[in-house]
Amino acid sequence: MVELKNRAGGMGEVAEVAGPYEVAPFGTALAELGKTMPHLVGVTADMGRYSDILPFRDAFPDRFFNVGMAEQDAIMVAAGLAKVGHVAFVATYSVFLTRRALDFMAIACAHSKADVKVMGGSPGLVNPYGGTHQALEDLAVMRMIPDVTVIDPCDATELKQVVKAAAETPGTFYIRNIRGKVPVTLDDSYRFEIGKSRVLREGTDVGIVSTGFMTARALEAADRAAEAGVSVGVLHVPTIKPFDTKGLLEFASRYPRLVTAENHLRAGGLGTLVVETLFDAAEARPVIRIGLRDRFHPCGSQDYLDRMFGLDTDSITEALVADRWDH
Amino acid sequence: MTDTTTRRSVAELTEIAHRLRRRMMRMAADKGEGYIAQGLGIADMLAAVYWSELRFDAERLDDPDRDRFLLSTGHYSIALYAVLAELGVLTDEETATYALNGSDLPMSAFDETPGVEITSGSLGHGLGQGVGMALGLRLKGSPATVYVELSDGELQEGSTWESAMAASSFGLDGLWALVDCNGIQADGPMVMDIESVAAKWSAFGWSVEEVNGNDMAEIVAAFAALRGKPGPKAIILRTTPGWGVPTIVARDRAHFVRVHEDEWTKLLAELEENHG
Numbered sequence: 220m221v222e223l224k225n226r227a228g229g230m231g232e233v234a235e236v237a238g239p240y241e242v243a244p245f246g247t248a249l250a251e252l253g254k255t256m257p258h259l260v261g262v263t264a265d266m267g268r269y270s271d272i273l274p275f276r277d278a279f280p281d282r283f284f285n286v287g288m289a290e291q292d293a294i295m296v297a298a299g300l301a302k303v304g305h306v307a308f309v310a311t312y313s314v315f316l317t318r319r320a321l322d323f324m325a326i327a328c329a330h331s332k333a334d335v336k337v338m339g340g341s342p343g344l345v346n347p348y349g350g351t352h353q354a355l356e357d358l359a360v361m362r363m364i365p366d367v368t369v370i371d372p373c374d375a376t377e378l379k380q381v382v383k384a385a386a387e388t389p390g391t392f393y394i395r396n397i398r399g400k401v402p403v404t405l406d407d408s409y410r411f412e413i414g415k416s417r418v419l420r421e422g423t424d425v426g427i428v429s430t431g432f433m434t435a436r437a438l439e440a441a442d443r444a445a446e447a448g449v450s451v452g453v454l455h456v457p458t459i460k461p462f463d464t465k466g467l468l469e470f471a472s473r474y475p476r477l478v479t480a481e482n483h484l485r486a487g488g489l490g491t492l493v494v495e496t497l498f499d500a501a502e503a504r505p506v507i508r509i510g511l512r513d514r515f516h517p518c519g520s521q522d523y524l525d526r527m528f529g530l531d532t533d534s535i536t537e538a539l540v541a542d543r544w545d546h
Numbered sequence: 547m548t549d550t551t552t553r554r555s556v557a558e559l560t561e562i563a564h565r566l567r568r569r570m571m572r573m574a575a576d577k578g579e580g581y582i583a584q585g586l587g588i589a590d591m592l593a594a595v596y597w598s599e600l601r602f603d604a605e606r607l608d609d610p611d612r613d614r615f616l617l618s619t620g621h622y623s624i625a626l627y628a629v630l631a632e633l634g635v636l637t638d639e640e641t642a643t644y645a646l647n648g649s650d651l652p653m654s655a656f657d658e659t660p661g662v663e664i665t666s667g668s669l670g671h672g673l674g675q676g677v678g679m680a681l682g683l684r685l686k687g688s689p690a691t692v693y694v695e696l697s698d699g700e701l702q703e704g705s706t707w708e709s710a711m712a713a714s715s716f717g718l719d720g721l722w723a724l725v726d727c728n729g730i731q732a733d734g735p736m737v738m739d740i741e742s743v744a745a746k747w748s749a750f751g752w753s754v755e756e757v758n759g760n761d762m763a764e765i766v767a768a769f770a771a772l773r774g775k776p777g778p779k780a781i782i783l784r785t786t787p788g789w790g791v792p793t794i795v796a797r798d799r800a801h802f803v804r805v806h807e808d809e810w811t812k813l814l815a816e817l818e819e820n821h822g
Binding site for chain 2: 260281282284286287289291292294295296297298299300301302303304305307322323326327330331
């Protein structure tokens with residue numbers, strides 16, 4: 220019997236982790252960048268506290284704008300700021316942006332290639348408040364908008380590098396923002412590059428293609444699979460768009476079977492991209508897609524939801540070693 | 547260069563508005579249809595803004611300290627193209643392509659067109675971007691002012707009021723809303739009552755003047771009355787769609803005017819006659 224914490228608290232923080240972590244990597248990185256980029260500004264819609272942008276506000280109060288509970292306005296204001304020469308980071312919950320303010324991200328931002336960097340908080344199954352707060356389809360929605368770069372960082376190390384890359388690269392970005400105590404999985408030598416996947420481990424039997432913090436779990440699952448005699452490679456794909464087609468095909472060519480893992484619906488995100496890419500290149504092979512089903516999810520702590528809906532390390536391990544490849 | 551540092555007389559501005567109407571009629575005449583009624587309706591306001599208020603050098607469109615005019619109603623693009631042609635930003639050859647396949651002057655405005663500040667057309671997008679621009683310009687210490695045109699129909703969009711709230715809350719001295727109340731929307735006369743317009747803007751913390759938007763003296767007086775007041779400023783312009791061409795005015799207050807090919811010569815003559 221799995222021990223479950225009977226707690227559904229935590230405003231969109233990832234589950235507590237045993238290993239190393241950093242606090243508020245997004246806001247810390249933004250505040251640091253603000254020192255050398257005087258045109259960097261921050262916008263929130265009454266979610267400063269819960270989006271980790273407060274270190275930036277505290278460092279540069281005159282460059283921070285809280286528009287109240289008005290996500291459409293938050294995006295428009297950011298677009299306006301960008302169009303007079305600023306680089307605007309907007310941070311609130313992903314659901315409120317990708318569902319409520321989509322038209323404004325598409326037209327006021329992306330259509331003009333405006334320097335607006337949207338930080339979508341509480342992505343995927345992270346939020347304990349159920350379907351109203353869980354952005355399960357954000358990657359699918361945002362990658363359908365032309366001229367938007369879409370990124371799902373793995374950990375604190377990568378998130379900080381992504382924030383810097385987005386600040387320094389023109390155009391509209393959608394970045395999944397994990398907040399609070401954010402685990403550190405990747406070591407200091409890791410280098411994020413927009414549009415590039417990274418092979419984190421080589422194997423021979425199965426290749427995992429993963430994005431976001433599912434990569435941390437994929438690495439753990441690969442260890443466990445090795446104990447069971449299955450040799451697993453791991454390809455981390457932080458940039459969902461533009462997708463690293465070449466990187467995927469090179470990796471896939473070395474494995475007879477693939478598993479994809481994402482904190483997102485199984486449809487429309489990484490798993491779909493992988494299958495489309497393999498099929499288009501006539502490199503189709505068995506793929507198990509780990510992700511969420513087409514349903515609204517209940518309230519609950521992240522541990523509980525991960526286990527219940529198959530995003531935990533056990534579920535990935537099972538996919539790697541179990542005999543599920545016949546169908 | 548357009549010298550807009552000098553304020554122009556009512557008579558001069560009236561003459562400019564007439565030239566804008568003439569340009570719009572020619573653009574629409576070639577196509578037989580268009581959002582001509584709306585364009586004719588706001589010609590007076592556009593003349594007043596561009597030739598007497600905006601500090602703007604048509605030869606330096608990327609000047610970071612230029613005053614900005616945002617057209618929130620993308621389908622009024624015909625009116626903005628007329629302005630840009632009158633300023634010499636667009637050529638007659640270019641305006642002749644209005645709304646044609648492959649034209650750089652689409653029926654709904656895109657910011658790829660020189661002199662067009664925002665891509666509009668999805669309504670309720672203009673004022674919020676104006677708020678962001680005014681905030682950003684103030685932050686940079688720029689003296690530039692932002693004028694946002696929007697329509698009565700856009701007052702039905704919730705995003706407009708999110709933006710109106712923010713403008714006064716942020717105390718944006720450098721932001722103006724020019725609200726074209728022409729009483730029509732896609733499905734006919736206002737399908738959702740949005741009155742009292744002036745009282746709503748006032749309640750949201752804006753300084754407000756309400757004028758006949760086809761009376762140049764009233765428009766000029768409204769700018770003068772509001773200029774220098776703290777916080778955001780709104781002029782509510784009650785306009786008549788098609789103003790200047792009686793046959794278009796009479797045509798069922800149409801959102802999208804279609805005119806038979808043979809009629810355009812008559813309508814152009816009406817415009818000249820009406821101007822006197």
